[in-house]
Amino acid sequence: MTGLIKGCALALAATICIAGGANAQDCPVKLGAILPVSGPMGQVGERISNTGAFAVKLFNEAGGVKGCPVEYVLRDTQGQSAIGVDAAKSLVDLEGVAALIGAVSSGVSLPVLTSVAVPSKVVQVSCCSSSESFTALAEEGKTEGYWFRTYATNRSQSAMGAKLAIDSGFKKTAVIYVNTDFGVGLAKRFEDDIAKLGGTITSSVAYNESQQSYRAEVTKALEGEPDSLFLVAFPVDGATITREWLALGGTDNLIVNNSLRSDDYIQAVGAQYLTNLVGYDSAQPRVASVDTFNELFEAEFDGPPDGPGLHSVFDAVNVVLLAMEQSDEITGDNIREGIRAVTADGGTEVYPGVEGIQRAKELIAAGEAIRYVGATGALQFDANGDVQAPKMTWKLDGETNVETGYMSTEEVAELIKMLDAN
Amino acid sequence: MILQHTADGILSGAIIGLGAIGLSFTMKILRFANFSHSELLTWGAYFGLIFISVATAMGGFGGTFGPLSFGWPLILALVFAAVATSLLALLLHHLIFERLAKVTGHMTMVFASFGVALLLRNAVLLIFGADPIYYSNTLQFAVKLPGNVRVLPDQVFLLGLTIVVVIALHLFLTRSRTGIAMRATAESPDLARVSGVNVNNVVRWVWVIGASGAAVAGVLYGLTVQLRPELGFALILPLFAAAILGGAGSLYGAVLGGLIVGLSENLSVMIIPTTYKPAVPFLLILAILYFRPQGLFGEKS
Amino acid sequence: MTRRLTASGIVAGYRPDLPILHGVSVHVDAGEVMTIIGPNGAGKSTLIKAIAGLVTVSAGTVEIDGEDRTGTPAHLLAGAGVAYVPQTGNVFTTLTIRENLIVGGAALAKAEALARIDEIFTQYPMLAAKRAEKARVLSGGERQILAIARALLTSPRIILLDEPTAGLSPMAAAELFDLVRGLVADGAAVLMVEQNAKAALKMSDRAYVLAEGENRIDGVASDLLENDEIGRIFLGARPEDVA
């Protein structure tokens, strides 16, 4: 067994070496991020990560948390659960972070939550995980309140998709959806919702991600001669499917889910082929805070913040940092309470950006309540850590996407209530 | 819809068949399952992209052929990709596989091929990024054939090119001394050696043919769909299924195997959920290994 | 008389740590048929493969026409006038007869090879008649002839035969031995491994007896036919080995 003991010693030494910098000092304040910057979700993950880093940068320009600069410590999950869990654990234990941003896919966020965040009493805020399993876990009390997400769940998305199809006058809709918890959940709900609104589904076809071609799926979805296609996909695969769909003679009456409101998707397909496309997206409420974020983002990245998870990761970072600012001592428990405090009704509204954050810090210092209103508008976390968001609909005008409709949080809630009642 | 699925199957089968030729030869002559072969498709596609980008930057050669979405640059890109991918394969052979073959057994080379696959795939990611790329952003619309079947003109070209490649390879294998030596080596390397065949040379030719086939398949695949770093990786099982189905070392076997795999995949969605489609090549592998381990065209050992 | 082949102190095996030959020495002169006999597992085939360059020689030397060729790759030996016909799998069954011969001429320039193939076809009309057929259709005896014809294509000076008569009818075996005698008459040297010791000794000039990877006895073939010790060496082996 000497080899084994040597191995242990080696691993121990290595861990201590690399952990040399870790300690419990107050400055800088560390914020952990676990995101898939490489692997199948790399393209999406990288933009999300950069936006998160941007939020931290702005916060630091406003003076940081409690006078300390914030360090954004990113670890790559590569989309693998074991690597994500390990990364989260090392952020918590070795870097001493009190809050985690991430992950993107629910398959990584869930194990991180159950095996790292909750046991270590660390807050985890995801920008993008949409699985209904989180709500179920929270209802069972197993998240202990450490779980939040700034991303609206599937319920409102399917309702929007169905409403959009009916409002556009489509009668027979085909569905092609990504075979993940996100896509499956959304497609199922959509089928129910559109039936209640009087539409029909000609076929509903799941696809596995990262295939080179989707001819078989597209051909199958073309059966029954649909007059429209509801596409639930991410930009890369979504573009492939759309191109094959159009090339094979599919209708250009497309309804797309929120993650396809992205330049990557539109450029890859070609805007000239997408004149009849309609889409919806969460967020973008009619408040100044959203414009503030959009301007900040454009100035930093030379392009609009179109793409999945960008608004929501920005807000995830901000609510966590404000919650830290609000706390006497930066602990997971305090952040957990703080997030609810800085998003509670009745506080003075504060916006993102250097000035907004500075104002928030002044108010907190003065002992006044604040209400953060950010890139996704006024966040309202329910008991399970979920948010509802207002919705918008959009289409393309030339190469740029323009808003065609808006539903406030209340209107969305009413739509869902109507659908659920039938 | 069965006609449409059949047409789709034949067209995707042609690409799988082209890609599988090299894999089949590697399994037979180099005697190991090369899991990095599919990455040569990826590299071939990206080499083609480099050529087209440079050609376009230099003013291009202008125009497209009739209903096809491309012109001369793509034809030349096919040649360039085949040459460049062959050089890459020879480099891998020289740096890794040849050395390993000297010191260890062929199964160790399978391990190594997995490592090489990981290296090649991530190198593409590093150099070209994860975003999908198109040779041409113009969308080509399908032509309606009798029986309500829709095919893209590019895909018809692809099918034709596959037939040309197979005929050329057939002539090479039956007419040239190198081709005959290659078939001899496939059957018995030792007997070939004592007959005066330089087996090392033959092995290099195997890499060149395999890499060229992979490069052509990769470019054509990139043409009909798009380029991304996982292009080849997603095809591993279909390629192996085609090679094993046809019988290791068999040219026609690989191409026919590719067609069968393409057809089965596309027709399968009529009876099973589309999400189980990736398992179809695997089921074919199991079936053929169970009933006819030497493959359809393979020689019994 | 010219010394064609000298192998001295050969140590060889399929794995470096498990040598099968422990220092075997043999030599063959021009115009000579030399036979190696011995019980199963004596290392006869290994020796012949070591000389042909198929088995790595870890100690000892192989000289061909006075030149040290130890460790030369098999395909270069073929060009240097060494021909080897293995016991099994001695033709390419998936190739046509003509293609088999083309492979046999791999070490020659193309025109020369084609000319030699024509000569062979004149010499063996049976092969010419079936030139476009796959070798797998040939009978055992026909395959043996094709195998030797393929080996002869380079006009070798040293011919290594591993059990050429295995599986052949007595008549076919006799024909084959005639063929072999004809080869040495033209100045080649033949080194042959045979299980059929008696028949082989009858048509050989000299012979070596190997056992357990070592030289045991050697001498003029006709003397060995009467040597009692041979029986003892073969004891424990299958009875037909000494038949």
Added chain:
Amino acid sequence: MIGVLSYLIFFLILALTFGIAVMGLNLQWGFTGLFNAGVAGFLAVGGYTHAILTGPARDAVFGGFELPFIVGLLGAMVAAGVVAIIVGLVTLRLRDEYLAVATFGIAVSIQLVAVNWEYMTGGTLGLIGIPNPSKVLADGPLRQNAIYLALVVGVTLLAYIGLQRIVQSPWGRVLKAIREDEVAASSLGKNPTRVRLEAFTLGCSLMGLSGALYVGFIGFVGATDFLPIITFQIWTMLIVGGSGNMKGAILGAMIVWGVWTGSGFAISKVVAPEWQAQSGALQAVLIGLILVLTLLMRPKGMIGEDVTVSRHATDL
């Protein structure tokens, strides 16, 4: 230093959990010469079985038997073993590289089943709330993880000692004989196919056990937990540690998992966040390089085989 200790415990839990699968693979490859390219599939079978047996009941999903932890572990071994027997009966008489391709396909197919068979696996949502026994026994993540580590160490030792006995038994010698020369082994009256099947099954059971320990620790199992790349990671562990040696298997697991997490840690320290997408690819390149270089420079791994017998020298 509490943090370092806490992370170290966590690291060892995962590394040793993988180590058990590496030992299973070692039995198959290092001792029997069986090329199993479907490790991820057998981990998944074990993980899901454990989750089904020990997890809480859910609507519209099979299972939720809430059985004791140990039953989950044993059940995982049995399930993985049964799958191995079915797979083995079809594939084990094949040539090596066909076995590699077939097992690779099995892993892909098992993952497809995991994603799509909602009634059994929870589909894309996975199975949540799998109880971790250490949570009942102690308070606080450090103590809980320490208890779980003790459990994993115990299981690792059991597996190690058991395997050592097995490979040194007459049966173990038959394994090596088959690996070295199948024809010779069968001429000695051993049925190589049967012995290979036994070794394959036992090795896969260990992979099932490893999957169960992982799921029991994480408390969740989902379809993305057992991607094909896991197979590659487990292999690299075996090659780096040295195949044919159980100590090497465990050591290799620690080294490779250490490099993987260590390089991730180092990248997060050194590389600016906006460049990390490239770094992730570099990390994969690093592991690929380690594997290829180990094969080229040190084919016997960190620890060579117990008894040196040169291997597969006759393969070519």
